[in-house]
Amino acid sequence: MPRKEIPDSAIELVAKHINTRSNKNYAIPVIGHEDNIETPQIFEIIPFDQIDDSDRRFYAIDGSYNSEQFYNGLCIAVYAAGYVCFHKGQQIRMNSLDDPIILGKAYYPQNILITRQDHLFAIYDEFLTLQPVKDLLEFLNEVPEKIFPYKKEQICTNLSTLLGFCQEVLEIALVLEIINLPETKPEDFILRDGTLRPLQLKQEYLVKLGKYAHKKGIKIVAVTKQSPIKMELSYTFKQIDNYLQDQLKYEYPFTETDPKRKKLCCWFEVPDVALKAAYQGDMFIKKSTRGGRGFGLFFAARLDYVEKLQNYDWLIVDANIFDAIPGIELNTLERHKTELDIIFKELTRLTQEHYILGYPYPLCEVHNFISLKKNFKEEIIARLKYSLYRDQRMDNVDIENLFLDMHERF
8 A cells, every 4th residue: 555645735834834933033132131031141151070069969850651552452551750869970879779770769650450441540549649649649738639630530531641640740749759858958959851830730739839849948940852932932042052152252251261161051031922922822831820830930041052053952941930039929020030040050060961961961860760661562561471471370372462463463
């Protein structure tokens, strides 16, 4: 059967859309002003030989989920979330295991088999008994029906919705767990992949968590490489990059003497007009603790400089709104620029080695630690086959028949 071709007209429409959005000029000047943080706030990166000279702990949280359905109606589904911690450039142990490699802490469910709808409810019920989730519910002092915007029946409508919900809420619960660890102290950082505005919890309860972290002096920062904001600000990023590299680099009073280490970083608050274009006016972008989502304030940041890659190196950072605007609940909207300067400069300790330059390496590490995406099917089948043979004494032929993939015979 011949492959159906996508019409050229459809491709051309997509290309036109990308080109239009990538070349919008939001009139953000390349020369920033310190009194207007919606313009670039430029600073010199922390010297490479000093990046580990900090007593702060840098935690990183991530989650994952995956499932596999076999032709006989058997379905295996797993969600997970966990965290790692780095101190003075070294990963420290967060679990009680003896494993010399696995140093992070992770949570997984016991219920992973699904053959009927009731099993989805069983996964949901077990999820509420996980210790971090129980602690979160106790902290928020409310029943799940009040905290979550959707009822149990809605969450369990299908498998992907349920797994995504469990992963997201568990990640938020781990924020609270880390804040309350005995070894966590003021000025430590908690990094999260994504944003501080998940849709699985109502805003008032997320705000309570953000306020608690601010009171404890813990910096919560969400970081993402992928965001519609980057498409909207693509032109702006290119203009700022050109200014930093082609002009300011030769005029800036660097303290670093090695030319290869002379790097300028910058950050700025994403203006409303760009947010509205990126999210089409959704309440997701509202800069408030009420009537929106979560407790974040969006910034764009370049935390290292790798020439020629341009907006690939720009990140969208969602900072705790209580750190950025301490008087937010009193309608005092003045930004705490000194605090924001510290947050972004400290992040450059994490962006100069390992993995991807310009991106905090603890987030890479926790992603590799917790991800269920790679080889999930092969691993889960191999472990199940072994257990069926060793523990259940099933016949080899019967075991193989359970996991036949009919698509491989097409």
